[in-house]
Amino acid sequence: MAVSGAVLGIALAGVSWPLDPAALGLAALFVLGLLSLALAWNLASRQGKRDGVRLTLYVLGTAVAILLAIVVFSVSALPVQEIVALPIVPALAVTLLGGAAALAINGSRRARRAALASTAVAALTASPVLISASERERGIELVRGTADAIEVGRVDLGASATGLQLSPRGTRFVVQQAGRGDAASLLARSVRHVVGAAGGTLRVIPAIQVAFLDDDHVIVLQAADSASELRLERADSAVLLWSARLPELFGPKLVAQPADGTWAVIGTDMASDSLVVATGTADSPGPRIHRYAPFDSLGAIDHLVFDGGARLILPSFQVRSRPSFPLALAMMSGFPSVEVWSVTADGARRVGEMDGYPQCGQPEAGQAACLVRDRSRARVWLIDASGAASPVQLTVRDAITGVPGAGARLTLSNGADRVTHIDLATRRVTDIRLPPDLGTVYEASAAGNRLAVLRFELATAQLVFLRTE
Numbered sequence: 001m002a003v004s005g006a007v008l009g010i011a012l013a014g015v016s017w018p019l020d021p022a023a024l025g026l027a028a029l030f031v032l033g034l035l036s037l038a039l040a041w042n043l044a045s046r047q048g049k050r051d052g053v054r055l056t057l058y059v060l061g062t063a064v065a066i067l068l069a070i071v072v073f074s075v076s077a078l079p080v081q082e083i084v085a086l087p088i089v090p091a092l093a094v095t096l097l098g099g100a101a102a103l104a105i106n107g108s109r110r111a112r113r114a115a116l117a118s119t120a121v122a123a124l125t126a127s128p129v130l131i132s133a134s135e136r137e138r139g140i141e142l143v144r145g146t147a148d149a150i151e152v153g154r155v156d157l158g159a160s161a162t163g164l165q166l167s168p169r170g171t172r173f174v175v176q177q178a179g180r181g182d183a184a185s186l187l188a189r190s191v192r193h194v195v196g197a198a199g200g201t202l203r204v205i206p207a208i209q210v211a212f213l214d215d216d217h218v219i220v221l222q223a224a225d226s227a228s229e230l231r232l233e234r235a236d237s238a239v240l241l242w243s244a245r246l247p248e249l250f251g252p253k254l255v256a257q258p259a260d261g262t263w264a265v266i267g268t269d270m271a272s273d274s275l276v277v278a279t280g281t282a283d284s285p286g287p288r289i290h291r292y293a294p295f296d297s298l299g300a301i302d303h304l305v306f307d308g309g310a311r312l313i314l315p316s317f318q319v320r321s322r323p324s325f326p327l328a329l330a331m332m333s334g335f336p337s338v339e340v341w342s343v344t345a346d347g348a349r350r351v352g353e354m355d356g357y358p359q360c361g362q363p364e365a366g367q368a369a370c371l372v373r374d375r376s377r378a379r380v381w382l383i384d385a386s387g388a389a390s391p392v393q394l395t396v397r398d399a400i401t402g403v404p405g406a407g408a409r410l411t412l413s414n415g416a417d418r419v420t421h422i423d424l425a426t427r428r429v430t431d432i433r434l435p436p437d438l439g440t441v442y443e444a445s446a447a448g449n450r451l452a453v454l455r456f457e458l459a460t461a462q463l464v465f466l467r468t469e
Contacts, residue, residue, distance in 0.1 A: 001094050001095070001097060001101070002032055002033030002036060003030055003033035003037065004033075004093070004097045004122075005029065005033075005090075006026045006027070006029040006030035006033060007030070008126065008129070008130075009026045010023065010026050011130055012090065012129065012130075037101075040105060044105045050105060050106065050107065053102055053106050056102045057099065057102050057103065057106075060095055060098050060099040060102060061099060064092065064095050064099060067088060067091060067092040067095060070088060071088065071092060089129055090126065090129055092125055093122045093123075093129070094122075096118050096119075096122035096125065097119065097122045099115075099118050100114075100115040100116075100118035100119045100122065103115035103118060141393050141427070142392060142393060142422070142424075142428060142429045143427055143428050144428075144429050144430075144431070145429075145430050145431070146430065146431045146432075146433065147430050147431070147433070148432070148433050148469050149432050149433065149434050149435065149451055149466035149468050150435075150466060150468075150469060151464060151465070151466050152198060152466060153198030153199050153464075153465040154198075154462055154463065154464050155173075155198060155202070155462070155463040155465070156460065156461075157175065157177070157460070157461040157462065157463060158177075158461065159177050159460075159461065160177065160456065160461050161175040161177050161194065161454060161461040161463075162176050162442075162454075163175055163176040163443075164403065164444070164445045165211065165212065165403075165445060166212075166445045166446070166447040166450065166452055167212040167214070167215040167258075167447065168212065168215055168259075168447060169215050169447060169448050170446070170447035170449070170452070171197055171215050172195065172196065172197045172212070172235055173195070173445075173452055173463060174194065174195045174210050174211075174212065174218065175193070175194050175454070175461075176191050176193055176194075177191070177192040177193070191206070191207065191208065191209075192204060193205045193206070193207055193209075193210040195210065195235055195236075197236075198465040201236075203235075203236065203237070203238075205218075205220055206222070207220045207221055207222045208221045208223060208228070208252060209221045209252075209253070209254040210254075211254055211256035211263070212235070212256060212258060213232070213256055213282050214258055214261070214282075215235070216234060216236070217233065217235055218232075218233055218234075218235050219263050219282075220233055221252060221254040221265060224245065226248050227245060227246060227247065227248045227249075228245075228246045228247075228248070228249060228265070228267075229243055229244070229245055229246065230245075230254075230263070230265065230278075230280075230285075230287070231243045231244075243285060244280065244285040244286065246265055246278050246287060247269060247276060247278070247289065248270070249265070249267025249268060249269065250267055250269075250270050251267055251268060252265050252267035253265065253266045253267065253303065255305055255362045256362070257362055257363070257364060257406060258406055259365065259406060260281075260364075261282040261283070262279065262308065263279065263281075263282075264277055264278065264305045264309055265279075265287075266305070266312075269291070272291075273294045274291050274292060274293065274294055275291070275292040275293075275343070276290070276292075277289075277290040277292070277305065277312065278290075278309075279305070279308050288308070288309065290309045290310065290345075292343055292344075292348075293347060293348070301314075301317070301338070301357075301358060301360075302359075302360040302370075304360060304362060304368050305362065305363070306363055306366070306385045307385065310344065311343070312342070312343040312344075313340060313341070313342055313343075313363075313368075313383055313385075313387045314340070314342075314343060314348075315338050315339070315340055315341075315354060315358045315360065316338065316340075316341055317338060338354045338356065338372075339352070339353050340352035340354065340387050341387070342386070351386065351387030351388065352388055352389040353389070354372050354381055356372040356373050356379065357372065357373045358370040358371065358373075359372075359373075359402055359404060360404055361404025361405050361406060361408075361409065361410065362404075362407075363383075363385070363407065364406045364407025364408070364425075365407060365408075365425065366384055366385045367382055367383065367384045367408050367424070368404075368407065368408065369381070369382055369404060369405075369407070369408040369409060369410050369422065369424050370382075370389075371402040371404065371410055371412070378402065378412075379391060379392070379394065380392040380394050380410060380422060380424070382408060382424050392422075392424065401415065401441075401442065401443050401444070403443060403444065403445045405445070405446070405447070408424030408425045409421070409422065409423050409424070410422040411444050411445050411451075412444075413441050413442075413443065413444040413453070415440055415441055415442070416434075416440065416441065417433065417434050417436065418432065418434060419431075419434060419444045419451060419453065420432070421446040421451075430468075432446075434453070435466075438453060438455060438464060439455055439457065440455060440456070441453045441455055442454050442455060446468070449468050449469075450466070450467065450468070451466040451467070451468055452464065452465050453466070
């Protein structure tokens with residue numbers, strides 16, 4: 001069981017042998033399994049000892065019966081492709097092989113025949129799991145490289161900060177600092193945002209959200225009475241270029257697409273329970289309003305805006321009401337199924353599925369990148385305007401944080417000595433080595449040849465700017 005579990009683990013986890021620590025652990029399990037096999041075979045064949053075989057068969061037989069009953073019950077509740085992805089299926093295959101080994105040790109002709117039959121059933125059980133895993137590993141190929149980061153400046157932020165963003169060329173940053181301000185500002189949903197540059201002055205903006213439209217301008221979403229107001233301001237001062245009043249929305253979310261100078265605000269109109277998307281450009285304050293039929297967004301994770309707001313792509317949890325006890329057992333240690341929906345004026349339709357929890361950036365040039373986490377790893381997926389989700393041939397096991405950038409770009413951090421920047425538009429992934437004196441890195445964001453990392457020291461946030469070479 002240890003040998004087969006290690007083999008299935010390596011096949012299903014997509015480990016990058018031999019550098020991945022998980023691969024080393026599975027290899028150690030494989031070796032221990034071989035040693036156990038050799039010891040058991042020696043005791044049975046040379047010394048004639050078969051103590052405990054009957055008890056082992058009773059225990060494993062009971063386990064197989066329970067696992068098989070759960071899998072059979074799941075067939076009536078789940079599609080076959082989802083059943084194959086459940087962790088209980090490889091567990092059934094491994095347990096069947098354990099029973100086959102115990103039967104082989106028994107020594108009788110009937111037991112050996114039963115062992116062959118149990119092995120064949122285990123192989124049939126594991127085959128669709130392995131085939132499904134190999135299909136998931138196919139995808140976009142990337143060219144991998146390395147770079148060194150050289151520090152060029154630091155900014156002391158005082159209180160803790162989060163939500164690090166860099167401007168398109170990496171010359172400025174914005175972070176959030178929650179918990180500041182009086183009760184009125186908190187009721188207005190405003191959060192303290194800090195905008196600045198390395199070696200420059202810091203500017204504080206109380207707002208719901210702030211995003212860069214280019215290196216010199218920010219788009220600011222603020223509460224205004226019972227509605228919201230959108231403002232285009234200079235990044236280095238409070239100079240207002242234009243403002244636009246938006247409909248009253250629940251949970252408004254601001255997204256910006258610097259490549260084409262467009263913005264969008266997504267929220268729910270509580271009066272009509274409709275999904276509203278207000279879009280516009282940096283040149284015009286007049287928003288264009290798109291309204292969509294109510295969508296069951298209880299499980300909606302991200303709203304990706306395509307075609308100027310005429311189409312939304314929504315990764316959304318598949319919600320099942322009151323899962324039965326066997327089904328809950330089958331799904332243990334797993335992640336909910338995440339469906340991908342395309343929402344247009346004609347309605348919503350399901351267009352794909354991802355096997356994990358996605359964190360996506362906004363699209364650029366018709367595609368967006370998502371960091372998708374499942375039970376044991378993080379993988380990268382690419383979503384296009386049709387909603388088609390394609391896996392990338394890249395598995396990241398030590399990514400503690402991930403910051404999706406505009407378009408098909410992601411910046412991942414292992415929290416210590418390395419940042420990984422992924423640019424799917426150019427099919428490149430770069431492992432960036434950090435200076436050894438940075439300590440723990442909580443967030444990282446890259447743009448061009450600039451990198452910014454967020455670290456804390458004695459409850460004080462500090463932003464470190466670096467240049468990559």
